Amino acid sequence: MKIGVLALQGDFAEHLAILTQLGADAVAVRLPDDLTGLDGLIIPGGESTTIARLLHRWELIEPIRTHVHNGMAVWGTCAGAILLANDPGDLDREGLQLMDITIERNAFGRQVDSFEADLSVPSFGGKAYHCVFIRAPVISSVGPNADVLAHLDDGTVVAAKQGHMLATVFHPELTGDTRFHHMFLAMAAGNVVPIDIARGARPA
Amino acid sequence: MSSQDGNGTSKAGETGTWQVKSGLAQMLKGGVIMDVVTPEQAKIAQEAGACAVMALERVPADIRSDGGVARMSDPDIITRIIDTVTIPVMAKCRIGHFVESQVLQALGVDYIDESEVLTPADERHHVNKRDFSVPFVCGCRDLGEALRRIGEGAAMIRTKGEAGTGNIVEAVRHMRSVWDGIRKLQAMPEEQLMTEAKELGAPYELVRETRTLGRLPVVNFAAGGVATPADAALMMQLGADGVFVGSGIFKSSDPARMAHAIVQSVTHFEDPQILADVSKGLGEAMRGLELSQIPEEELLAKRGW
Numbered sequence: 001m002k003i004g005v006l007a008l009q010g011d012f013a014e015h016l017a018i019l020t021q022l023g024a025d026a027v028a029v030r031l032p033d034d035l036t037g038l039d040g041l042i043i044p045g046g047e048s049t050t051i052a053r054l055l056h057r058w059e060l061i062e063p064i065r066t067h068v069h070n071g072m073a074v075w076g077t078c079a080g081a082i083l084l085a086n087d088p089g090d091l092d093r094e095g096l097q098l099m100d101i102t103i104e105r106n107a108f109g110r111q112v113d114s115f116e117a118d119l120s121v122p123s124f125g126g127k128a129y130h131c132v133f134i135r136a137p138v139i140s141s142v143g144p145n146a147d148v149l150a151h152l153d154d155g156t157v158v159a160a161k162q163g164h165m166l167a168t169v170f171h172p173e174l175t176g177d178t179r180f181h182h183m184f185l186a187m188a189a190g191n192v193v194p195i196d197i198a199r200g201a202r203p204a
Numbered sequence: 205m206s207s208q209d210g211n212g213t214s215k216a217g218e219t220g221t222w223q224v225k226s227g228l229a230q231m232l233k234g235g236v237i238m239d240v241v242t243p244e245q246a247k248i249a250q251e252a253g254a255c256a257v258m259a260l261e262r263v264p265a266d267i268r269s270d271g272g273v274a275r276m277s278d279p280d281i282i283t284r285i286i287d288t289v290t291i292p293v294m295a296k297c298r299i300g301h302f303v304e305s306q307v308l309q310a311l312g313v314d315y316i317d318e319s320e321v322l323t324p325a326d327e328r329h330h331v332n333k334r335d336f337s338v339p340f341v342c343g344c345r346d347l348g349e350a351l352r353r354i355g356e357g358a359a360m361i362r363t364k365g366e367a368g369t370g371n372i373v374e375a376v377r378h379m380r381s382v383w384d385g386i387r388k389l390q391a392m393p394e395e396q397l398m399t400e401a402k403e404l405g406a407p408y409e410l411v412r413e414t415r416t417l418g419r420l421p422v423v424n425f426a427a428g429g430v431a432t433p434a435d436a437a438l439m440m441q442l443g444a445d446g447v448f449v450g451s452g453i454f455k456s457s458d459p460a461r462m463a464h465a466i467v468q469s470v471t472h473f474e475d476p477q478i479l480a481d482v483s484k485g486l487g488e489a490m491r492g493l494e495l496s497q498i499p500e501e502e503l504l505a506k507r508g509w
Contacts, residue, residue, distance in 0.1 A: 008471050009234040009255055030472060045231045047255040049291050054253060054471055078231070090290065108216060111292065111314035112337045114224040117217030133216070134227045135292065135314070152216060174227050 004029040008054035010046020014173040040073035040188030043080030052093035073188040081167035100143030107138040131170035210337040220337030229360035229423035243288035252463035264368030265451035276304040300326025320507035333357030347385025348404035365428020370492035389415040433469030440473035457487035
């Protein structure tokens with residue numbers, strides 16, 4: 001299976017290393033031609049403001065949309081989640097607008113407010129998923145076409161899924177727990193990945 | 205390294221951990237961090253695609269020509285820059301000046317650069333960076349200096365180069381020196397590591413970790429002398445994770461274009477055709493300084509212990 005990682009800016013090398021470790025054919029994507037033949041694309045963490053400009057500069061917006069519409073799976077982590085959202089909050093460029101979610105950028109504050117926490121992800125069963133949130137956004141609302149995958153104790157949505165598209169506002173590429181990468185590889189392979197939280201069933 | 209890194213808690217989770225400090229540096233990789241002295245310059249930098257800005261009162265070239273004691277910037281300038289951009293904002297404190305660090309943390313900067321570009325406040329000791337929840341970046345000339353700073357809690361390293369010169373030669377020297385040190389560790393039998401740590405003046409555990417990883421344990425940017433897109437791509441090909449550009453942007457004839465071109469060159473650092481295209485029509489790069497004509501006592505890279 002061939003998985004691309006958008007390598008314009010950010011922590012793409014971390015994703016590439018995990019994908020290789022899991023046996024995928026992992027390639028860096030910097031130009032539209034690099035998208036050819038991909039089963040999936042990861043948009044990594046980094047600065048969403050910077051990556052958005054580079055997506056436009058290198059004319060990647062439309063080709064990525066087209067590939068996703070034609071079945072390429074896509075996963076955005078942190079900055080990547082912002083770029084996938086239909087409503088990317090105060091981002092000053094048009095993003096990819098692929099997922100029915102609304103983002104609030106830097107929702108927890110500045111760097112001193114960045115944090116680590118254990119997350120309960122129903123799709124993964126019992127064991128908590130340890131996450132790192134770095135100047136992280138949140139998914140402030142989830143539209144009818146997307147499903148909540150995980151939330152913090154206070155109900156803040158931090159992961160969502162819509163068909164073959166996945167958004168996480170934290171960084172599974174930093175913490176060594178590969179369950180999200182496994183999930184994405186299953187999505188890229190065209191497998192149905194169960195969602196254990198019913199749509200709209202967020203706790204108050 | 206957790207438990208001693210300025211940790212705290214918020215209602216969401218644990219803050220100030222080694223993971224969140226070194227993690228922000230990982231998010232900056234493949235990017236360009238630009239020195240700015242006004243909110244207007246910060247806006248130009250962000251518009252051009254900078255992944256962060258360094259808020260300063262004067263760029264290094266001006267610090268060099270003005271002389272006198274160079275201190276932390278006016279908090280008012282830093283605050284106004286923080287309020288202007290959405291990308292991370294860094295600011296510099298003097299080497300060893302832990303109260304300037306406290307002030308910068310209180311202002312809400314996202315990274316502190318304990319920098320040789322400012323006049324050192326302590327001639328023997330650096331800031332104990334583990335005391336802080338804000339992360340620090342520090343300069344180095346070689347592997348030993350890099351690992352000493354990481355030992356003190358720096359979550360990001362930059363090779364020093366010679367700031368404010370627009371001359372890449374020292375940046376190249378320092379980046380090559382760091383990698384030479386790492387390759388030497390990797391070629392060495394394990395029983396030689398303790399003596400090597402002693403000779404490097406570096407913590408043994410970090411020496412071991414570096415040998416295992418085959419790279420520094422934290423993100424390493426290049427700094428000090430980058431003036432063109434080709435300079436930036438050179439540092440990336442030599443193994444930098446990203447690039448700081450100080451005077452090179454706002455001392456060039458067309459800062460917005462130069463900034464934009466350097467951002468493209470860091471993304472496409474291995475593609476000479478793109479490097480050629482983005483290097484066209486940029487106007488004049490900053491006027492550089494020949495290193496041999498700088499008096500020994502005015503060299504900034506020597507500061508740091």
